[in-house]
Amino acid sequence: MRSELGVLLRLAAPLILAQLSQMFMGVADVVMVSRVSATDMAGVTLGGNLYFPTQFLVAGLLMALTPTIAQLHGAGRTCEMGEVVRQAFWIAVPAGVLLVVLFNNIEPVYHWIGIDARAIPVAVGYLHALSFGVMPLLCFFAMRYLCEGNSWTKPAMVLSMLSLPMKVLLNYGFIYGNLGLPELGGVGCGYSSATIAWLQFTAMVFIVRHSRMRQSSVFDRFSRPDGAAIGRLIRLGVPIGLANFLEMAVFSGVTLLIGRIGVEAVAAHQIAMNVGGLTFMIPMGIGMAAAIRVGFNTGAGDLEAARRSGWLAIGVATVFAVFAAIGVLLGRHWIPSLYTPDAAVAALAASLLVFVALFQLFDDTQVTALGSLRGFKDTKLPMYIALFAYWGVGFPVAVVLGCGAFGLEPMGPQGFWTGLTLGLAVAAVGLVWRFRWLSVNHQRIGALAHQAGH
Numbered sequence: 272m273r274s275e276l277g278v279l280l281r282l283a284a285p286l287i288l289a290q291l292s293q294m295f296m297g298v299a300d301v302v303m304v305s306r307v308s309a310t311d312m313a314g315v316t317l318g319g320n321l322y323f324p325t326q327f328l329v330a331g332l333l334m335a336l337t338p339t340i341a342q343l344h345g346a347g348r349t350c351e352m353g354e355v356v357r358q359a360f361w362i363a364v365p366a367g368v369l370l371v372v373l374f375n376n377i378e379p380v381y382h383w384i385g386i387d388a389r390a391i392p393v394a395v396g397y398l399h400a401l402s403f404g405v406m407p408l409l410c411f412f413a414m415r416y417l418c419e420g421n422s423w424t425k426p427a428m429v430l431s432m433l434s435l436p437m438k439v440l441l442n443y444g445f446i447y448g449n450l451g452l453p454e455l456g457g458v459g460c461g462y463s464s465a466t467i468a469w470l471q472f473t474a475m476v477f478i479v480r481h482s483r484m485r486q487s488s489v490f491d492r493f494s495r496p497d498g499a500a501i502g503r504l505i506r507l508g509v510p511i512g513l514a515n516f517l518e519m520a521v522f523s524g525v526t527l528l529i530g531r532i533g534v535e536a537v538a539a540h541q542i543a544m545n546v547g548g549l550t551f552m553i554p555m556g557i558g559m560a561a562a563i564r565v566g567f568n569t570g571a572g573d574l575e576a577a578r579r580s581g582w583l584a585i586g587v588a589t590v591f592a593v594f595a596a597i598g599v600l601l602g603r604h605w606i607p608s609l610y611t612p613d614a615a616v617a618a619l620a621a622s623l624l625v626f627v628a629l630f631q632l633f634d635d636t637q638v639t640a641l642g643s644l645r646g647f648k649d650t651k652l653p654m655y656i657a658l659f660a661y662w663g664v665g666f667p668v669a670v671v672l673g674c675g676a677f678g679l680e681p682m683g684p685q686g687f688w689t690g691l692t693l694g695l696a697v698a699a700v701g702l703v704w705r706f707r708w709l710s711v712n713h714q715r716i717g718a719l720a721h722q723a724g725h
Contacts, residue, residue, distance in 0.1 A: 275564075275576070275579060275580060275583055276583060276587070278564065279557070279560050279561070279564055279580065279583060279584060279587070280560075280587075282422060282424050282560035282563055282564065283424075283556045283557045283559070283560035284424075284556075285424040285425045285427065285428035286419070286424050286427065286428070286555075286556035286557075286559045286560055287552060287553050287555075287556030287557070288428045288431070288432060288556075289424075289427040289428040289430075289431040289432075289556070290431075290552035290553075290555055290556050291549070291552045291553075292428075292431035292432045292434065292435045293431055293552075294545075294548055294549050294552050295435055295549075296434065296435060296438045296464070296467070297319075297545065297548070298545055298549070299435075299438055299439050299442055300315055300319075300442065300460040300464075301315070301316075301541060301542070301545055301610060302609075302610060303439075303442045303443070303446050303447075303460075304446060304456070304457045304460060305538070305610060305611050307446065307447075307456045307457065308456075309534045309535060309538050309613065309616070310387075310389045310390055310393065310534055311393050311456045311457035312457065312534075312537075312538050312541065313387065313389075313390040313393075313530070313534040313537045313538060313541075314390040314391070314392070314393020314394040314396075314397060314457045315393065315394070315397055315457040315460055316526065316537055316538070316540075316541040317381070317386060317390055317391075317394040317526065317527070317530055317537070318393070318394035318395070318397035318398045318401075318457075318461070319397070320522070320523035320526045320527065321374075321377060321394075321398065321523065322374065322397075322398060322401055323519055323523075324515075324516050324519035324520045324522075324523050325370060325373065325516070326370065326405070326408070327512070327515040327516060327519050328512045328513065328515060328516035329363075329366040329367070329369075329370060329409060329512060330409065330412050330512070330515070331508055331509070331511040331512020331513065331514070331515045331516070332362050332366065332504065332505060332508035332509060332511070332512050333359055333362065333363060333409065333412045333413050333416060333508065334412075334416060334508060334511045334512070334515075334645070335359075335504045335505075335507035335508030335511060335650075336355065336356065336359055336413060336416035336417060336420060336504070337416045337419055337420045337559070337562050337563065337566065337645070338420070338507070338562055338565075338566040338645050338646050338647075338648050339355055339420065339504070339507065339566075339648075340352055340355065340356075340416065340417055340419075340420025340421060340566075341420045341421075341422070341562070341563050341565075341566030341567045341569075341570060341646065342566045342567070342569055342570030342648070343355070343420070343570060344420060344421050344422065344566075344567055344570060345566065345567040345568060345569065345570025345571035345572075346570040346571065346572075349486055349487065350488070352417065352420075352421075352487040352488075352489075353487045353488035353489045353491065354494060354497075354500065355500065355504070356413055356414070356417050356487065356489045357489060357493075357494040358494065358496070358497055358500040358501050358504060359413040359416075359504060360410060360413055361496045361501055362501060362504060362505065362508075363406070363409035363410050363412070363413055364406065364409075364410075366409065367405045367406040367409045368406075370402070370405045371402045371405055371406070374398040374399065374401060374402040374405070375398070375399055375402055377395065377398060378391065378395045381394060381395070384527055384530075384531075385531055386527065386530050386531070387530060387531075387533065387534055387537075389534065390530070390534060390537075393456065393457040393458060396455075396457075396458035396461070397457055397458050397460060397461040398461065399458075399461070400455075400458055400459075400460075400461025400462040400464075400465055401461040401464055401465055402465075403462075403465040404464060404465030404466070404467070404468030404469060405468075407468045407469045407471070407472035407473075408468040408471070408472065410472055411468065411471050411472040411475050414475040414476070414478075414479050414489070415427050415475065417479065417484060417487060417489065418478070418479075418484060419559065419563060420563065420566070421483075421484065421487075422563055422567065423483070423484070424560070424563075426475065426478050426482075430471050430474055430475065431471075434467050434470065434471060437467060437470065438463055438464070438467055441462075441463035441466055441467070442459065442460060442463050444459075444463075445458075445459025445460070445462045445463050446459040446460065446463075447459075476490075507648060507650055508650075510650035510651045510653065510654035511645065511650050511654075513654050513657075513658075514641065514650070514653055514654045514657040517654070517657045517658055517661050517662060518657060518661055518698075520661075521661040521662065521665055521666050521669075521691065521694060522544065522691065524666060525540075525666070525669055525673070525687045525688075525690075525691060526540060526541075526544075528669075528670070528673060528674065528687065529673075529684055529687060532683060532684070535613070535615055535616050535619070536619065536683070536684055538611060538613070538616045538620075539607075539616045539617075539619035539620040539623060539684065540620075540623065540684055540687075542606075542607050542610045542611065542616070542617075542620040542623075543620055543623035543624055543626070543627050543688070545610070546599065546606055546624060546627055547599075547627040547630070547631065547634070550595040550598075550599065550627075550631060551631075551634055551635070551638070553588075553591055553595075553635075554588035554591060554592065554634070554635035554636075554638050554639055555638050557584050557587055557588045557591075557639050557642070558584065558588070558638040558639040558640075558641060558642030558643070559642055560584065560642075561580060561581055561584035561585075561639055561642040561643045561646060562642040562643065562645045562646040563646070564577075564580035564584075564646065565577045565580050565581050565642075565643050565645075565646025565647060566645075566646040566647075566648075567646075568580055568646075569646060569647060569648075569716065574710075574713050574716060577646065577647070577710070577716075578710035578711065580643070580646070581640075581643030581644075581646065581706055581710060582643075582706075582710070584639045584642065584643055585636060585639045585640055585643065585703065585706070587639075588635045588636060588638070588639040589632075589635060589636050589639075591635060592631050592632045592634075592635035592636065593632065595628075595631050595635070596628040596629065596631045596632055597628075599624055599627050599628040599631065600624075600625065600628045602624075603621045603624035603625060603628075604621050606620075606621075606624065607620035607621055607624075619684065622684075622685060623684055623685065623688055626685070626688035626689065626691070626692055627688075629692050630688075630691060630692040630695045630696075633692070633695040633696045633698070633699040634695050634699075636699040636702075636703060637695060637698045637699040637702050637703075640699070640702035640703045640705070640706045641653055641702050643706050643710075644702065644705060644706055644709065647709060647710075647716050649705070649709055649716075652705055653702060653705060656698060656701035656702055656705065657698060659697070659701070660694050660695070660697035660698035660701060661694045661698065664690075664693055664694050664697050665690050665691055665693055665694015665695070665697070666690065666694065667690070668689065668690035668693050668694070669686065669687045669688075669689070669690025669691055669694075670687075670690070671686075671690070672686030672687070672689050672690055673685075673686035673687035673690065674686075
């Protein structure tokens with residue numbers, strides 16, 4: 272068990288650093304835009320709450336690569352990896368086109384929802400800017416998951432860590448009009464992110480062509496679309512993407528409803544989301560490492576080792592969650608001051624951080640259980656668990672408590688966060704139960720691998 276812990280942490284550490292770097296880019300956006308105005312901050316928040324769920328929905332299709340490549344790696348079938356990735360590109364490109372169309376035609380939806388009119392121009396401009404980086408970002412993800420499926424997690428870490436200072440520098444130019452760049456306010460965050468996406472894509476192409484990933488032969492030849500191969504990836508990836516989307520969409524839906532309260536409430540909500548997101552990056556990295564280890568051991572035919580890998584990941588993440596919750600509770604009164612000088616926003620954010628501390632316990636557990644299940648290529652039932660937890664329980668409770676219904680007084684942001692926390696608790700219980708059942712049912716694991724076609 273100790274040796275497996277070492278392997279898990281060696282895989283997880285670069286993933287955690289990569290995720291933290293990505294998250295700090297979001298923090299940089301929030302902090303730097305907050306110095307412009309609360310309206311710009313709200314616009315970026317509202318735009319991001321459409322961009323990130325839809326991006327994660329499409330990226331989920333490509334996440335099917337991680338367990339697929341990991342099982343091929345465990346089985347010693349390296350020669351098959353290149354074709355799988357080439358078919359993934361045929362998913363990334365048309366999906367990227369659809370996202371670009373969506374992001375450039377979203378303004379009527381914001382007006383229909385009733386979002387604060389001051390924030391809409393910023394949100395629309397931000398999404399338009401981001402659309403320039405969608406295609407390279409999705410292709411970058413495909414190559415990243417190839418590396419991670421081969422238990423090589425350092426490329427994503429290095430590129431993300433190098434991108435962070437570049438992101439801050441580009442924000443400095445695009446937001447404030449420095450470095451010879453136009454002053455765009457919150458919209459500038461979108462252009463800096465799109466630029467980073469192109470840089471990461473270019474660097475990852477070089478890595479795959481000139482490193483040990485060259486043996487996968489991704490760029491050795493051109494492949495026409497293979498309906499059967501694409502279908503296998505889609506059958507595995509659609510539930511992953513939908514599970515990602517369902518979780519992120521419930522947070523985005525709550526953000527849109529909080530947007531009806533005012534820009535100050537949105538700003539406080541975004542601070543709480545950022546703090547929760549920062550601490551979430553660590554268990555998320557552990558969950559990604561669990562998918563790799565469970566997938567590798569499954570491909571190698573050692574299902575008992577796969578079970579141990581999953582439980583170990585869940586245990587490590589749960590222990591971390593306890594310490595993270597304590598830290599957030601102790602720091603809830605001074606953490607908001609790092610984001611905003613507005614005293615009213617900071618006070619509201621401090622009250623929301625209590626909920627962040629509580630839902631941390633459930634969120635960290637569910638994401639590692641989810642990663643472990645993906646290593647088995649078990650994606651359909653986890654998607655249904657997510658659907659019930661977030662939209663059957665979490666969102667309805669959030670609306671009832673936040674907006675007021677059935678004779679209850681509206682609780683505002685605190686009511687919305689109560690619903691979010693309850694939804695995560697249900698998801699955690701359901702996913703841990705599923706892993707507990709599946710990990711000892713070897714026949715079902717074999718059936719899942721057969722259904723996925725690899």
